[in-house]
Amino acid sequence: xxxxxxxxxxGVSAPVADVPVLPMAPFRQMVLDAVLNGGARVAxxxxxxxxxxxxxRLIAVLAAPQQHQILVASGVIENNCYPAFxxxxxxxxxxxxxxxxxxxxxxxxxxxLKPIRFQPxxxxxxxxxxxxxxxxxxxxxxxxxxxGPVHAxxxxxxxxxxxxxxxxxxxxxxxxxxxxxxxxxxLLNGPVPQTPHxxxxxxxxxxxxxxTVYQTLIRGLxxxxxxxxxxxxxxxxxxxxxxxxxxxxxxxxxxxxxxxxLPTASYCGRIRGDYLNLTAMLCGNRFGRxxxxxxxxxxxxxxxxxxxxRSKMDELRGQLNNxxxxxxxxxxxxxxxxxxxxxxxxxxxxxxLVGVAARxxxxxxxxxxxxxxxxxxxxxxxxxxxxxxxxxxxxIRRQEIAASDRRIMDLLGLIRExxxxxxxxxxxxxxxxDRIAAAVTEGWRGELWQVAVTDANGKFRxxxxxxxxxxxxxxLAMALRGEEISHFPICNKSFNLSYCGHDL
Amino acid sequence: xxxxLQARFRQGFRTGKxxxxxxxxxxHFRGRPEITPDRCSxxxxxxxxxxxxxxxxxxxxxxxxxDLGRCLFCGKCAAACESGAIRFTGEYRLxxxxxxxxxxxxxxxxEPEQAENxxxxxxxxxxxxxxxxxxxxxxxxxLDFNVLNTLAWDMGRFGIQVAASPRHxxxxxxxxxxxxNMLLALKKTYAAVPRPAFVIxxxxxxxxxxxxxxxxxxxxxxEDILPVDLYVPGCPPHPAVLLEALLYLMGRKRGPIA
Numbered sequence: 001x002x003x004x005x006x007x008x009x010x011g012v013s014a015p016v017a018d019v020p021v022l023p024m025a026p027f028r029q030m031v032l033d034a035v036l037n038g039g040a041r042v043a044x045x046x047x048x049x050x051x052x053x054x055x056x057r058l059i060a061v062l063a064a065p066q067q068h069q070i071l072v073a074s075g076v077i078e079n080n081c082y083p084a085f086x087x088x089x090x091x092x093x094x095x096x097x098x099x100x101x102x103x104x105x106x107x108x109x110x111x112x113l114k115p116i117r118f119q120p121x122x123x124x125x126x127x128x129x130x131x132x133x134x135x136x137x138x139x140x141x142x143x144x145x146x147x148g149p150v151h152a153x154x155x156x157x158x159x160x161x162x163x164x165x166x167x168x169x170x171x172x173x174x175x176x177x178x179x180x181x182x183x184x185x186x187l188l189n190g191p192v193p194q195t196p197h198x199x200x201x202x203x204x205x206x207x208x209x210x211x212t213v214y215q216t217l218i219r220g221l222x223x224x225x226x227x228x229x230x231x232x233x234x235x236x237x238x239x240x241x242x243x244x245x246x247x248x249x250x251x252x253x254x255x256x257x258x259x260x261x262l263p264t265a266s267y268c269g270r271i272r273g274d275y276l277n278l279t280a281m282l283c284g285n286r287f288g289r290x291x292x293x294x295x296x297x298x299x300x301x302x303x304x305x306x307x308x309x310r311s312k313m314d315e316l317r318g319q320l321n322n323x324x325x326x327x328x329x330x331x332x333x334x335x336x337x338x339x340x341x342x343x344x345x346x347x348x349x350x351x352x353l354v355g356v357a358a359r360x361x362x363x364x365x366x367x368x369x370x371x372x373x374x375x376x377x378x379x380x381x382x383x384x385x386x387x388x389x390x391x392x393x394x395x396i397r398r399q400e401i402a403a404s405d406r407r408i409m410d411l412l413g414l415i416r417e418x419x420x421x422x423x424x425x426x427x428x429x430x431x432x433x434d435r436i437a438a439a440v441t442e443g444w445r446g447e448l449w450q451v452a453v454t455d456a457n458g459k460f461r462x463x464x465x466x467x468x469x470x471x472x473x474x475x476l477a478m479a480l481r482g483e484e485i486s487h488f489p490i491c492n493k494s495f496n497l498s499y500c501g502h503d504l
Numbered sequence: 505x506x507x508x509l510q511a512r513f514r515q516g517f518r519t520g521k522x523x524x525x526x527x528x529x530x531x532h533f534r535g536r537p538e539i540t541p542d543r544c545s546x547x548x549x550x551x552x553x554x555x556x557x558x559x560x561x562x563x564x565x566x567x568x569x570x571d572l573g574r575c576l577f578c579g580k581c582a583a584a585c586e587s588g589a590i591r592f593t594g595e596y597r598l599x600x601x602x603x604x605x606x607x608x609x610x611x612x613x614x615e616p617e618q619a620e621n622x623x624x625x626x627x628x629x630x631x632x633x634x635x636x637x638x639x640x641x642x643x644x645x646x647l648d649f650n651v652l653n654t655l656a657w658d659m660g661r662f663g664i665q666v667a668a669s670p671r672h673x674x675x676x677x678x679x680x681x682x683x684x685n686m687l688l689a690l691k692k693t694y695a696a697v698p699r700p701a702f703v704i705x706x707x708x709x710x711x712x713x714x715x716x717x718x719x720x721x722x723x724x725x726x727e728d729i730l731p732v733d734l735y736v737p738g739c740p741p742h743p744a745v746l747l748e749a750l751l752y753l754m755g756r757k758r759g760p761i762a
Contacts, residue, residue, distance in 0.1 A: 118685055119721065129685035149689050152668035154636045154650050156643060157686055178685045181640050182719040193557040194715045197576060197739075201715070204642030204740070250647075263508050267515050269654035273743075276651075277530065284532030287644050289739060290578035298579065299532055319515060326511050426555035426580040500642050 004030050005062070005071035010371040011216035013437035016453055020073045021057065024082050027075025031060045032088050040064045040071060041365075042352060043440065044451045044466045045085075045095035047103045048074065051455065056105065058082060061438050061451050061464075065370035070438050081106040091352025094470060117177035117503055130159045130175050137163035137170055145485060149178045156499035162485055169488070172480040174473050179503035187463040191218075191294075191428050199450070200289055202465050203501030208243045208279070208288040209443030210465075212236050213450045216373060216439035218294050221431040221454060228296045231419040233375045235301055238309070238411050239279055239288050241404040244444040246275035248397040248404075249320060251496045255394055256327045258489045259336040267323035274316055278309060294429035295422030306415040309408075317405060324398055337391035341479035341491035344388055353475045355446015355468045357495055360396045361388035361475075367442035377410065379403075379442075390479075390487075393494040400444075431458040443468060445498065467501030519658045523751060526762045527744035529594060534577040535745075535762070536595035537570050541610035543589035544568060555584035558708065558715050567610035572598060572737040573711040573725075594762045598737045599749020603727070606711070606735055616758050624733075625755025627700065628674055631663040632754055634704075635673035635697065639690050640680030640722055644740040645707040649677060651743045652750075664750055670694075675702035675733070675753075679740075681709040681716040682723035694730055702733040704753065706746065711735050 006019050022030070034040040044061040055076045062071040075082070084107035085092040096107040097116045104122050107113070114133070120126040129149070136144065143164050149157035157178040163171040186198055199214045200207040215236070219225060253268025276286040283291035283299055291298050327333050343353070348361035358365055359382065368379035383399040385392035431454050438451045446468030455461040476495045480488060520528065529535075544567030552561045552568060560574035561581050567589065570581065582590040589610075597616035600606055605617040638646050652659040653666065667673040670693045682690060694701060705726045708714035713724030726732055736749045748759040 126684070129688075149686065150637055150670075150693050154638075154646050154653075154666055156638045156641065156646065157689065178683065178689070179638070179640050179680070180683055180685055180721055181681060181716045182721040186716070186719055193555065193580075197557050197578070197715050201642035201644070201739075204644030205647060207644070263511055266655050267511070269651075270518050270656045273651050273654060273656050280530035280533070282532075284530055284534050284579075285577075286648065286742065287740070289644075290576065290580070298583065322511055322514055326507060329507065421583075426584045498643065499638075500640070 005034070005073045008070040008072060008438055009068065010070065010373065011220040011437060011439040013220040013432065013435040016434050016436045019059070019436060022073060022075050024075045024077065027058070027073060028083060028085060030073065031062065032085060034062055034064070034071060035089055035091065038064070039066050042091050042095065043070070043438065043449045044464050045092060045099070046462065046464050047077070047099055047105060048453060048462055051461070056103070061449070063370070063440070065365060068371060072436065072438070077105055080104065081108050083108050084110040086110050090350050094474060115177065117180045119177065119180050119182070129177055132175065134161050135163065135171055135173055137165065139165070141165055158499050162480070162488070164485055167484045167486070169480045169483050169485050172477045174477055176473065176499060176502050179500040181504065183504040184463060184465065188460055190460045190463070191431070193426070193428060195428070196293060197290070202504060203467050203469070203498040204287060205247055205498065206243065206443040206445065206448060206501065208236070208239045209441055209448050211288065211292040212240055212373070212441050213439045213448055215292055216441070217437050217450050217452055218429050218431070220437040220439065221435050221452060222294070222429045223432070225294060225429060229419055230375060231415055231417060232296045233373065234411050234414050235282065235297065235419055236292060237373070237376045238408050239282060239291070240441065241408045242275055242279050243288065244404045245401050246272050246279070247444040248401050249275060251493060252324060252327065252394060252397055254493045254496070255337070255390070255490055256333065258493055259333055261327060261330060261333045264323050264327035267319070271316060271320050271323060278312055281308070293422055293425040295424050295427065297419050297422055298425040300421040301419040303415055303418050306412045310412055313405065313408060320401065324401070328398065334391065336490060337394055338389060340390045340487050341483055341494060342387065342389045343475050343479050345386065347478055348388060348475065351474045351478065352471050354471045355442070356393055356396050356400070357472050357475050358446065359384040360392035362386045367440045367447040371440050373441060379407070390490050390494040433458045445469060445496070446472065465504060467498055469497040469502045472497050473502060519655050522657070522744065522747065523759045526760045527596065529596060529742065529744060529762055533594055533596070533742065534579050534592035536572065536598055536613060537582070537590055537592045537608050538613050539567055539570065539608060539610040540589045541566055543587040544610050547587045547589065549586055551584045551586065552581040552590060555580045559717070564609065570608040571712070572606040572608060573603065573735060574708055574714060574717070575737060576708060576715065576739040596742060596745050596762050597748055597758050598741070598745050599752050600735050601733060603735060606737055618758065621755060624702070624753065628702070628753070629755045632750065633665055633667040633672055633674045634677045635667050635670045635675070635693065636677045636679070637690055637693050638679050639686040640683035640716065641707065641709060645679035645710070648740045648743050649679070649706065649746060652747050657743055657747055659747060659750070662751060662754070670696040671698065673697050675704055677704040677706050678710045678726050679706050681713040681719070681725055682729060684721045684723070687723060687729070690729065702753070703730045704734045704736060705732045706736045707741060708737060708739045711737060714739065
């Protein structure tokens with residue numbers, strides 16, 4: 001079924017001329033067939049503008065997890081429109097709204113064609129943020145609750161509209177775009193000295209995941225880069241797991257806080273910071289910023305750091321397990337989490353959810369298993385839960401904390417020698433011209449994709465970031481259907497999606 | 505209930521002793537940079553200017569200056585510098601009320617800015633209610649501000665609290681470069697804060713636009729939009745940097761030397 005696609009692996013580039021160019025109808029049929037019948041998922045779906053006249057092309061980057069392959073193909077867009085894929089497969093829904101907003105190219109018969117970021121259109125006109133037609137429930141007893149963009153807590157902005165009948169939410173509509181910084185535009189014609197920092201701040205709580213993917217991508221596009229020491233990849237993988245533990249810990253604490261179970265909320269808030277401090281111990285920054293560059297590590301890490309990290313992990317493990325056991329052993333907490341905010345397996349698959357949310361809805365996927373990075377051990381087991389409620393998402397996070405802990409211990413066992421600082425941490429890598437590469441890893445929310453196409457000068461002609469939140473906001477909206485409005489905070493925390501990672 | 509009590513004893517007392525003692529900063533923490541004048545002024549390559557991703561390093565008469573309002577504290581200028589003139593120190597007392605105090609010039613590192621503001625001390629000395637507004641922040645500034653609310657830092661012991669509504673706030677703590685799409689919401693939020701309303705620009709994005717300065721859909725920080733009372737450099741500012749700066753805004757003396 002993969003005939004007709006260009007087949008890539010994680011972080012390996014190919015000449016952009018090798019991407020098959022098909023007329024729209026067979027392209028659409030082939031892509032839909034791969035997604036609906038072939039076990040593939042849409043990883044990225046975007047428009048590649050023509051370089052020297054000619055037609056724009058629609059590029060589909062599909063993840064084929066069973067074969068550990070990345071499938072790429074393109075279809076020619078004629079007359080500035082094409083028949084929408086969403087009508088057959090809802091997982092394309094958000095991508096096609098993005099395409100229409102960014103380029104004005106019309107996905108015909110798209111059921112819900114609205115802006116997703118309220119960014120200026122190609123002709124320069126800019127819609128006012130949040131001003132759009134909202135889905136509305138009609139009737140005397142129906143009411144609408146509008147929240148945001150500025151929320152009551154310390155959190156990023158977004159606008160939520162709940163269509164309610166009494167306490168029951170029948171529909172939640174989420175409007176984002178308030179964090180839109182024009183990131184994809186900034187990345188064009190790169191790389192430049194800012195590029196790795198833009199990548200790291202696409203979603204600032206996933207900086208290490210983003211840096212890992214970018215490293216993989218750049219290595220694929222720049223084969224002349226001197227090889228990294230083996231320990232660089234291992235330390236990066238360790239930091240990726242520290243990022244996962246810290247964020248899952250914080251989110252479980254926040255869930256406890258939202259159901260007013262304060263002991264776990266307090267302890268997890270503190271312990272999350274302690275894990276961030278372990279990252280800072282290695283690189284000076286709690287979010288792992290500026291550590292990974294095209295040449296390797298910005299700072300040396302002595303092999304002796306492995307022993308220090310091991311003992312600190314041992315110390316924190318007991319404290320964290322104790323805090324989490326408290327929460328998971330308390331019936332009044334479980335009562336709030338269980339059967340709340342259910343996303344069924346069928347819905348999760350059809351919407352194309354990824355990461356924690358997908359695994360909690362019974363979908364077995366993890367980029368560390370499906371698309372392993374070179375030199376890093378494959379993640380053997382992928383935990384998944386069938387129910388898809390807030391409790392399942394909490395349980396998955398708890399299991400992943402334990403798994404990441406074990407993984408860090410295993411990875412530390414592979415550290416043999418000091419990691420030297422890269423000799424030229426500040427230099428901008430030189431990329432091969434006219435190539436395409438896609439790279440992915442599993443951030444703590446889910447799979448994080450970057451796709452780059454270089455031009456004749458080796459500069460980014462297109463750089464696509466697909467944050468896991470891009471897929472999963474639709475899952476949160478789905479989780480709220482039929483729920484009480486008072487369940488919104490715990491549903492929201494159980495996903496804890498990124499606004500900036502979506503808005504770019 | 506018994507388990508909760510057992511856990512309480514097991515988890516122990518974890519609140520740091522800052523500001524009575526210096527904060528516990530990581531070994532590789534990059535605080536205020538120091539520029540050695542002789543080494544810097546003799547340099548011909550000026551490679552640090554092109555190494556800086558944030559346009560923070562600028563030419564000056566006797567060497568270069570580093571604008572902490574733009575700086576990411578990534579250390580690339582120091583790594584690129586061939587004469588060893590730039591060094592990042594452990595100085596974490598970076599918050600300043602004057603924008604110019606964020607410019608690091610060649611020479612001995614100055615004492616952190618000391619501003620006398622009895623009005624601020626009278627109004628906010630023992631209670632500062634903060635409304636946080638993210639206007640394009642990447643979530644790191646927001647998260648490390650949230651950390652001050654955990655028991656590790658417990659900013660409540662200084663009377664600092666997060667207010668859910670701007671109507672209940674003394675000040676806005678703003679993170680992010682101010683996106684076009686948040687401009688109106690930011691202005692409305694500021695208008696809703698009772699006067700006098702103070703403004704804190706937290707992180708290099710909020711101070712200057714940071715690495716997003718120049719994007720057509722952002723406003724290069726808060727400065728041209730609202731009057732800023734406190735600048736907090738960093739990407740993101742370490743919790744110790746932010747807490748020390750907040751206490752300084754409240755009229756307390758600067759924190760202890762790290």
